[in-house]
Amino acid sequence: MAYTYEQIDNIPLAENYPILHPLKRENYYFSARYHYDDSWTSVSEHPLAIFFHGSGTSQHYSPTSYITSPLISRGYNVVTFHNFGSGSSSSSPRANTYGNVNSPLYFGSQIRNAWSVQAAIEYFSAPNQPFSTPFLLYGHSMGASSIFAWSMLSDSPGFDSKEKVKCIVGNGATQGASGNYRWNNVNRNIATMSQIMQECKHPAIAFYADADDMAPPDYARKIQASMPTSCPIYFISPGNYGHNWMGSRVSFWANLADDLYSDKTIIINGNEALLGTG
Amino acid sequence: MNNNTPSDAKFYYTDDLSDLPLNGGIASDDLFHLSAKEESGVVFSGQNPEASLPNLAPSALGQCLFSPATEESTNYCHVKVPLLSVGTTQYRIMPMAYINATVFNTPASIPLFEPVEVTESGVLTFRYKGKYPLYTILHGGITMTVRVNESGIGRSRITLVLIAINDDHKPSWEKGQNNGNMFLGASMASLDQAPTVLATPNEYTDVEPDNPTDGSALDGQWVRKTIQVCKDVVFYPETTYAFRILSRSYGTVSHVDYGYRFESGGFSCMFDASAILKAKLAQLKDE
Numbered sequence: 205m206a207y208t209y210e211q212i213d214n215i216p217l218a219e220n221y222p223i224l225h226p227l228k229r230e231n232y233y234f235s236a237r238y239h240y241d242d243s244w245t246s247v248s249e250h251p252l253a254i255f256f257h258g259s260g261t262s263q264h265y266s267p268t269s270y271i272t273s274p275l276i277s278r279g280y281n282v283v284t285f286h287n288f289g290s291g292s293s294s295s296s297p298r299a300n301t302y303g304n305v306n307s308p309l310y311f312g313s314q315i316r317n318a319w320s321v322q323a324a325i326e327y328f329s330a331p332n333q334p335f336s337t338p339f340l341l342y343g344h345s346m347g348a349s350s351i352f353a354w355s356m357l358s359d360s361p362g363f364d365s366k367e368k369v370k371c372i373v374g375n376g377a378t379q380g381a382s383g384n385y386r387w388n389n390v391n392r393n394i395a396t397m398s399q400i401m402q403e404c405k406h407p408a409i410a411f412y413a414d415a416d417d418m419a420p421p422d423y424a425r426k427i428q429a430s431m432p433t434s435c436p437i438y439f440i441s442p443g444n445y446g447h448n449w450m451g452s453r454v455s456f457w458a459n460l461a462d463d464l465y466s467d468k469t470i471i472i473n474g475n476e477a478l479l480g481t482g
Numbered sequence: 483m484n485n486n487t488p489s490d491a492k493f494y495y496t497d498d499l500s501d502l503p504l505n506g507g508i509a510s511d512d513l514f515h516l517s518a519k520e521e522s523g524v525v526f527s528g529q530n531p532e533a534s535l536p537n538l539a540p541s542a543l544g545q546c547l548f549s550p551a552t553e554e555s556t557n558y559c560h561v562k563v564p565l566l567s568v569g570t571t572q573y574r575i576m577p578m579a580y581i582n583a584t585v586f587n588t589p590a591s592i593p594l595f596e597p598v599e600v601t602e603s604g605v606l607t608f609r610y611k612g613k614y615p616l617y618t619i620l621h622g623g624i625t626m627t628v629r630v631n632e633s634g635i636g637r638s639r640i641t642l643v644l645i646a647i648n649d650d651h652k653p654s655w656e657k658g659q660n661n662g663n664m665f666l667g668a669s670m671a672s673l674d675q676a677p678t679v680l681a682t683p684n685e686y687t688d689v690e691p692d693n694p695t696d697g698s699a700l701d702g703q704w705v706r707k708t709i710q711v712c713k714d715v716v717f718y719p720e721t722t723y724a725f726r727i728l729s730r731s732y733g734t735v736s737h738v739d740y741g742y743r744f745e746s747g748g749f750s751c752m753f754d755a756s757a758i759l760k761a762k763l764a765q766l767k768d769e
Contacts, residue, residue: 222562222602224688225699225740299559299687309555311580312603319602361599390514391589395582399591414490425518430590433765443490453488470493477493481765 205243207267207276212236213292215285218322220362227297234323235292239267239282247334251465253280254324254339256347257290258448259380264291270451271344274458281335285324287317287350310379310389310396314353317346321354322363329368338370340465344450345418348374348410349397356403366405373461375411376447377401378419394423398430401437408437409464411457413445428481435480438470525587526763544755546583546594548725550624550744551604555579558687560699562601563742566724568647574737576624576642576725576744577604585755592758598647598722607647607724610717613757618717620644620666622749623710629702629741630677636735637671640707640727644715647722656718663726664715669707671732677703699740711749 215234223229244250253275255265265271265284272282288296298316309316321341329337341351351372358366379393401410412424421441428439440460442453450457463470470477516524523531528542551561556579565572583594598607610616630636644664646652656662680686683700717723729737 222564224560224562224602225738299557309551309557309579309603311582311605312551312556312561315597315600315605316603318600357597357600360597392580392582394589395584395591396580398589399580399582399593402591402593403596422514422518426514426521426588426590429518429522430588430592432593433761438493440493441491443488443492456487456491472491472493473487473489475493 205241207239207273208242209237209239209267211264211292212238215293215323215327218319218326218362221319221323224297232288232294232297234286234288234294234320234327235264236283236285236324236327237264237267237291239265239272239276239284241276247281248336250279250281252283252328252335252337252339253461253465254283254285254328254341256285256321256324256341256343256350257287258343258345258347258376260345261286261290270454274454275340275342275461278458278462280340280462283324283328285320287320287346310392311399313379314349314396314400315357317350318353318357318363321350322357322365325354325365325368329365337368339368340371340373340461341369342373342461343375343377345376345378345447348377349379349400352377352397352404352408352410353400355406355408356400358405369406371407371409371464372404373409373411373457373464375450375457376413376416376419377410378423390423394426398427401427402430402432402435404435404437406436407464409460409470410437410439412439412441413443413447413449414441415444416447416449418447431480433480438464438477438479440470440472440477521588525585526759529587542585542755542759544583544585544592544594544753544758546581546751546753548581548620548622548749549579550725550748551577551579552744552746552748553686554746556603558685560686560688560740560743561604562739563727564601564606564739566599566606566647573645573724574727574729574742575606576727576742577601577606578608578725579604581605581608583753583755585759592755594753594758607722609722610719612717612719612753614719616717616751616753618715618751618753620711620713620715620749620751622747623667623708624747624749625706625708625745626747627680627704627706627743627745629704629738630731630735632702632736634703634734636677636703636731636733637674638705638732638735638737639668639671639730640709641668641730642666642709642711643726643728645724645726646718647724651720652718664713666711666713666715666725667709669709671730674705677705680704702741704741706745715751
């Protein structure tokens, strides 16, 4: 038994992605790695979890990394999907992208990343793929924002794939980074993320750590306070950790992700967690 | 069952947000003027957070911003302005970089509209989520550059129209000859300056620079248009709307989906936010 992977390059853009003039669709593509346990006899018997990375990620993940192995050990096929400019994906079709201080395209930037998530879902749910739907989506930082934005648009024309995903788990979802004077216009950031998370259409966990200086507690609470009564999101803190805590508490997030996917009650320190603002 | 939980892990709930009267609601850092708890108190008490939590929220005005994908918001890249097919008709739609409804005391957005159809990085159509019709006045204006053709002379009248994409929920008298279209303003072809090439294309940052392309989004002949808006409009529940760019051409004109660039501007309207706030307040008081 060993954890192993297959690398996939040249994943095409989403079918309905409106490529900008004069760019050519074929010049842009995504890359991913599919991680699994080589002792498994049937791929389709294991649910697929797709991970979307943060903005600082450049390299592909290994099957033993803290992102992949916790869910492989819980019986999931894991795909780590790379956005433009990361892994072995192509460069971005845009000159200025997520988080650019001088490019305050907040909501629009999230729409753009939702198209990337859509490309992953279309590719891995295609008839020639061995995976079963619905998928679990999980992500960190930019990747977390991306999957919430995708959920918002998942039943829109051109996306139409809401049923292919069961639930989503995101850590530190924000637009760029907002804390410690890193990047500008936190108020547009809050307006953007609050609207996106209000429109979340899947059961979800939004992790925001207490010492996250890119999505600090007051930022997360302002977004949480705006949630509607029908909010399907659990707002959960892993405790006094910073933005990049997922490697420090792998069992914590992996167990909760598995619980959410398996329709189990979400329990935090003996208490049943409540949705939205409770 | 999660048996490997850090001892300080927690989920956040109502008491962390607005247990009025406020105590201990100090912003945990200097990133915000108010903490989330203080902010909730201000919002739900009508800016009287020292008082007890009221049974009903006061009437509250909100303001909704429709912000097109303007040059500075896209860092001077274009956004696709497509022809959207609705039935047998095609409409040229102005994409919005965002639509943000606010109640002034918090940056968090109010769910007044939801995006329905999007382009690469903008909202094309949006659904009104209010329970009752919203009768309001749309204020604002847009300065845009329009590519009229590849070469030669052509003029184009641009009219901006707020249109309903689906009209299932509109009253029948809105489905007549006009189909409920709400004309907002126009820029006349007669007053066009002669179309011109973009004088300093290097001030734009269009498309990814490492990929050589066989063309440009900046070629052709362009004119600048300004449309000022101050019009009464109505939004019906569950109805989907869009900002249509309606063109009337004179001479040799060929519009393309990369040929509309929004230099600056936007639109806003007021709305009654009290229903949304009262529902939220009832939710908080139930805890």
